Amino acid sequence: MGGTNDKERYRKAVNAMKDLGISEKRVSEVLKKLFRLYDKNWEPIEDENYRVLADAIFEQENEVENSIDNMEAPFQDELGVPPLKRRLRSQADVASPSSETPLKRSKIREADLPLVQKIRSVEHEATQSHMNDDDEQETPISPQSFSRVDSEEPSQLCLRDRTDRASQHIKSKGKEPVFSSSTCPGDDTADPNSLQKQFKEKQTEHNSPQRTNRLPVRSSFGVCFKEPKVEPGIILLRKEKFTNSRQNEGLIKPKSEPAEDFIPFEIPLAVMPPASPDRTNNDDSLRRDGCSTLSGCTGQVNGADIQPVCVSTVSVNGAEGLSVNGCIGRAKGADCSTVSGSTGQANGEDSMTSKDKQDGISGRGCKAATSSELANVPDTSKSFEIASSPLGEVKISLTCNQALEQPDFRLPSLNAVLNAVEDRCLRSFRILDPNFSMIKLMEEMCKSYLELSNKAPDPKEDSLIHLSSDFNFLKNSNLRKVLSGEGGIRMPTSLHSSDEVVLPETPSILLLEGPNCHHKEKGDGNINGEMYVDGFDSNSSDSRGLVVIPQHVSTIGVGPRHDVNDISKGEERVRISLINEVTSESFAHPFYYIPKNIVYQNAYLSFSLARIGDEDCCSTCFGDCLSSSIPCACARETGGEFAYTLEGLVKEEFLDECISMNRDPPQHRHYYCKECPLERSKEGICDPCKGHLVRKFIKECWSKCGCNMQCGNRVVQRGIACNLQVFMTSEGKGWGLRTLEDLPKGAFICEYVGEVLTNTELYERNIQSTGKEKHTYPVLLDADWGSEGVLKDEEALCLDATYYGNVARFINHRCSDATMVEIPVEVETPDHHYYHLAFFTTRKVDALEELTWDYGIDFNDHSHPVKAFRCQCQSKCCRDMKRSHRTKSRR
Numbered sequence: 001m002g003g004t005n006d007k008e009r010y011r012k013a014v015n016a017m018k019d020l021g022i023s024e025k026r027v028s029e030v031l032k033k034l035f036r037l038y039d040k041n042w043e044p045i046e047d048e049n050y051r052v053l054a055d056a057i058f059e060q061e062n063e064v065e066n067s068i069d070n071m072e073a074p075f076q077d078e079l080g081v082p083p084l085k086r087r088l089r090s091q092a093d094v095a096s097p098s099s100e101t102p103l104k105r106s107k108i109r110e111a112d113l114p115l116v117q118k119i120r121s122v123e124h125e126a127t128q129s130h131m132n133d134d135d136e137q138e139t140p141i142s143p144q145s146f147s148r149v150d151s152e153e154p155s156q157l158c159l160r161d162r163t164d165r166a167s168q169h170i171k172s173k174g175k176e177p178v179f180s181s182s183t184c185p186g187d188d189t190a191d192p193n194s195l196q197k198q199f200k201e202k203q204t205e206h207n208s209p210q211r212t213n214r215l216p217v218r219s220s221f222g223v224c225f226k227e228p229k230v231e232p233g234i235i236l237l238r239k240e241k242f243t244n245s246r247q248n249e250g251l252i253k254p255k256s257e258p259a260e261d262f263i264p265f266e267i268p269l270a271v272m273p274p275a276s277p278d279r280t281n282n283d284d285s286l287r288r289d290g291c292s293t294l295s296g297c298t299g300q301v302n303g304a305d306i307q308p309v310c311v312s313t314v315s316v317n318g319a320e321g322l323s324v325n326g327c328i329g330r331a332k333g334a335d336c337s338t339v340s341g342s343t344g345q346a347n348g349e350d351s352m353t354s355k356d357k358q359d360g361i362s363g364r365g366c367k368a369a370t371s372s373e374l375a376n377v378p379d380t381s382k383s384f385e386i387a388s389s390p391l392g393e394v395k396i397s398l399t400c401n402q403a404l405e406q407p408d409f410r411l412p413s414l415n416a417v418l419n420a421v422e423d424r425c426l427r428s429f430r431i432l433d434p435n436f437s438m439i440k441l442m443e444e445m446c447k448s449y450l451e452l453s454n455k456a457p458d459p460k461e462d463s464l465i466h467l468s469s470d471f472n473f474l475k476n477s478n479l480r481k482v483l484s485g486e487g488g489i490r491m492p493t494s495l496h497s498s499d500e501v502v503l504p505e506t507p508s509i510l511l512l513e514g515p516n517c518h519h520k521e522k523g524d525g526n527i528n529g530e531m532y533v534d535g536f537d538s539n540s541s542d543s544r545g546l547v548v549i550p551q552h553v554s555t556i557g558v559g560p561r562h563d564v565n566d567i568s569k570g571e572e573r574v575r576i577s578l579i580n581e582v583t584s585e586s587f588a589h590p591f592y593y594i595p596k597n598i599v600y601q602n603a604y605l606s607f608s609l610a611r612i613g614d615e616d617c618c619s620t621c622f623g624d625c626l627s628s629s630i631p632c633a634c635a636r637e638t639g640g641e642f643a644y645t646l647e648g649l650v651k652e653e654f655l656d657e658c659i660s661m662n663r664d665p666p667q668h669r670h671y672y673c674k675e676c677p678l679e680r681s682k683e684g685i686c687d688p689c690k691g692h693l694v695r696k697f698i699k700e701c702w703s704k705c706g707c708n709m710q711c712g713n714r715v716v717q718r719g720i721a722c723n724l725q726v727f728m729t730s731e732g733k734g735w736g737l738r739t740l741e742d743l744p745k746g747a748f749i750c751e752y753v754g755e756v757l758t759n760t761e762l763y764e765r766n767i768q769s770t771g772k773e774k775h776t777y778p779v780l781l782d783a784d785w786g787s788e789g790v791l792k793d794e795e796a797l798c799l800d801a802t803y804y805g806n807v808a809r810f811i812n813h814r815c816s817d818a819t820m821v822e823i824p825v826e827v828e829t830p831d832h833h834y835y836h837l838a839f840f841t842t843r844k845v846d847a848l849e850e851l852t853w854d855y856g857i858d859f860n861d862h863s864h865p866v867k868a869f870r871c872q873c874q875s876k877c878c879r880d881m882k883r884s885h886r887t888k889s890r891r
């Protein structure tokens with residue numbers, strides 16, 4: 001058993017199923033069972049163009065889907081069903097009472113009973129055999145354990161049987177129309193040549209929120225994982241080394257497994273150690289001008305496709321000089337060394353892909369290696385191929401450096417990893433499209449990479465992406481953090497207290513510009529012709545990174561592009577331009593411009609009209625409240641007088657009080673929480689509350705008021721009205737905000753906009769920080785924290801403008817005599833737990849003057865583990881003592 005004949009037949013079966021869009025892995029699993037069932041006899045399996053095989057695969061898939069559909073969410077979690085999809089699924093189920101009931105879904109067609117039953121028997125037998133080698137007795141499975149479906153039920157027709165359809169198709173493949181319109185009314189898949197299309201549609205159907213029945217777990221239909229193939233340059237090692245206990249858990253292991261001699265059933269993915277310079281450069285026996293292939297797999301290569309159980313080195317290509325973690329495809333015409341391991345039995349030709357053969361390079365330069373050479377292959381790093389361009393020239397792989405050697409390391413399934421990433425994306429990047437798929441995204445990346453690498457370089461442009469030949473830098477990089485939604489920095493900052501809070505990072509992966517790109521703090525950033533990415537550690541040999549971006553394009557690598565003529569994308573009433581007259585640094589802030597706050601996830605914000613009592617609105621007012629002789633109810637908050645003048649400025653007295661509070665907080669009243677959310681979120685002992693300034697609020701009219709939008713008591717809600725510009729500061733503060741027009745004292749500039757987070761969410765964002773980030777953008781909405789008993793977490797709110805924010809995220813700090821002061825403003829809700837933080841000028845400000853704000857940092861509090869930044873505010877009253885001493889001594 002396990003001879004060439006078997007291999008050929010196995011391969012044929014795989015190819016036949018491939019035509020139906022079924023992955024080799026799925027085929028292998030089922031084939032293995034059938035093979036046992038039919039006593040290693042191929043005929044019944046091959047009969048009718050593999051009808052039995054197709055039936056069994058589809059049936060098994062139906063069963064898995066059904067059982068998962070019927071599971072409780074926690075179990076679906078374990079299986080990696082994405083929460084969004086789960087939500088959609090349950091909505092769809094509720095919305096469609098007529099859709100399949102769980103009972104119906106769990107049914108199995110009567111016609112298929114014997115086959116399924118038999119397979120189960122075999123599985124059962126094998127399990128028993130696995131559990132107790134001496135126990136050869138078959139435990140009968142009762143037919144009653146399978147429900148029956150009324151095959152006459154019309155509503156079942158469309159839903160039911162891809163099994164039937166596939167079988168019919170197989171029977172008459174290529175000869176006649178298979179799916180008659182009578183099979184399923186409205187079915188447009190009757191085209192005999194479009195089975196692939198049909199399965200694609202199945203997939204769409206699965207992913208569609210409108211779907212009324214089930215959403216699948218990831219399967220070979222749901223997401224097309226790239227089936228592993230042996231590429232030139234892949235070293236195949238023994239699969240035993242890469243199995244782990246988890247994978248084995250689900251396996252049926254009969255006493256003897258002849259089928260495994262030729263069917264690589266167990267490990268679903270190629271495991272590829274990435275190119276290490278040592279290996280590729282020093283080990284000539286394994287490298288021949290481009291690629292080496294070792295095969296040590298017991299399951300082995302036969303022609304074009306293969307091989308789940310492969311361990312490969314890198315395909316290093318000579319031609320383009322590109323290597324992405326060893327995953328760039330072999331350059332055409334490169335030689336190939338093939339090494340056969342002891343049990344693996346590939347010859348050079350067999351291990352070539354079909355494309356290789358087309359290229360006419362099959363076997364050229366291939367040489368055999370011994371199993372001792374194979375054993376010398378360092379095995380410290382493993383990569384899992386995840387996605388690739390259509391022909392496999394570019395691939396993305398995931399590397400687990402040395403992780404596999406760790407005793408506790410458990411190889412997660414790719415499904416679980418992808419689901420986790422998709423979850424993170426849903427949370428962190430607001431990706432709401434249920435069809436969003438990481439795999440597709442990565443495939444697009446491969447395609448784009450390929451396209452760009454094939455494009456003749458424009459001599460005027462230095463714009464091609466240079467990817468590091470070693471992606472190990474991801475280990476330490478911000479890029480990884482950002483892509484995974486992690487990131488942050490511990491720094492002391494709070495608007496107005498010296499409390500240390502943990503702040504999120506700027507996702508500073510980004511991508512410097514053109515040939516001049518450099519990072520000030522990291523030397524010239526150019527190592528081996530590659531540039532540093534902002535935030536990467538120049539001391540680490542791993543720090544080579546991405547350089548994208550041609551000089552003339554203001555864009556970023558991850559996130560949106562920004563229009564330098566209006567970074568607000570037209571979301572504000574005025575345009576907000578951006579300019580850099582100081583450095584060559586491009587604008588590379590990976591944030592989304594939002595003009596209004598948006599809740600991130602758990603923050604509790606309730607804007608119901610019912611909560612606004614008569615005393616908190618002016619429902620009988622008309623026109624402009626400020627023109628009325630008697631102030632309306634909305635002035636109650638400010639002591640019966642409106643805070644704004646008829647000119648729309650904050651009244652001087654009110655403003656001065658707010659300024660004074662900021663300049664000298666100890667002189668003003670503080671609230672002390674019984675249990676401070678800031679302290680509560682820290683680990684260890686919960687320190688007493690350090691106090692929160694009792695602030696003066698402005699209350700604006702709102703929707704329950706009778707006045708109009710031009711009412712003088714609606715200033716902040718009308719949005720930015722003056723001409724602002726984001727500019728590069730000359731003092732080393734990075735980007736800043738300035739006015740392009742003269743402004744009077746008390747003028748509204750903008751509000752601080754960002755994601756509304758709970759204090760815990762902010763804390764969680766930041767415990768994942770790397771501590772290297774340059775800029776941070778959180779503020780606390782803590783004005784009311786101390787006034788209530790014990791604040792629930794969902795009521796302890798913060799704003800974080802790191803990923804989503806408005807122009808205020810560019811406002812720099814200035815100690816004490818800043819040009820702006822922040823004032824809390826109520827608009828939608830009369831209570832103080834959520835409010836808008838609005839900036840007003842503290843004095844007359846001239847055109848082109850920087851707009852600054854006192855963050856309230858206590859630079860002298862040395863208990864802070866990390867200082868926010870070295871203050872460059874240039875104020876005579878600068879509180880950063882070191883900075884001011886240094887400045888004085890230089891004078």
Ligand SMILES: C[S@@+](CC[C@H](N)C(=O)[O-])C[C@H]1O[C@@H](n2cnc3c(N)ncnc32)[C@H](O)[C@@H]1O
Nearest residue numbers: 733734735774775776810811812813871872873
């Ligand atoms: C809210 S951001 C302001 C915009 C920031 N300059 C930028 O380029 O994105 C706050 C960060 O700006 C920098 N910054 C703000 N004020 C500063 C000051 N007075 N001196 C030095 N750096 C300052 C610090 O890196 C701080 O973490």
